[in-house]
Amino acid sequence: MKKEVIITDKGAQIELTISSDGYCFCPVCGEKPNNKEWRPYDEFGFPSYDICTCGFEYGFDDSGEPPYEKSWASYRQKWLNNGADPYFGKQKTKEEKLAQLKNIGL
Numbered sequence: 001m002k003k004e005v006i007i008t009d010k011g012a013q014i015e016l017t018i019s020s021d022g023y024c025f026c027p028v029c030g031e032k033p034n035n036k037e038w039r040p041y042d043e044f045g046f047p048s049y050d051i052c053t054c055g056f057e058y059g060f061d062d063s064g065e066p067p068y069e070k071s072w073a074s075y076r077q078k079w080l081n082n083g084a085d086p087y088f089g090k091q092k093t094k095e096e097k098l099a100q101l102k103n104i105g106l
């Protein structure tokens, strides 16, 4: 599994998972984006303020200060248990969600 690590000016690390064809998966739900260039955080660690289909807004739901792993994990639990509203489209089933999480090694 390919990883991309961003080190912020404060020395925090943001680890992103990249697909074999170069797309960056959502670090919360493992969704594959349509745009190959897309990253949830830029090379300096600044959030995109994009909202994933899982409903997670980078720079908002992560409290804006890395490390982000904790907020990703707690939102992921909420999402798995249907406690998060999908940003668009229909709610995925638990099986679909668990399959998608394999993208980010979970």
Ligand SMILES: [Zn+2]
Pocket: 026, 027, 028, 029, 030, 031, 052, 053, 054, 055, 056
């Ligand atoms: Zn997501």
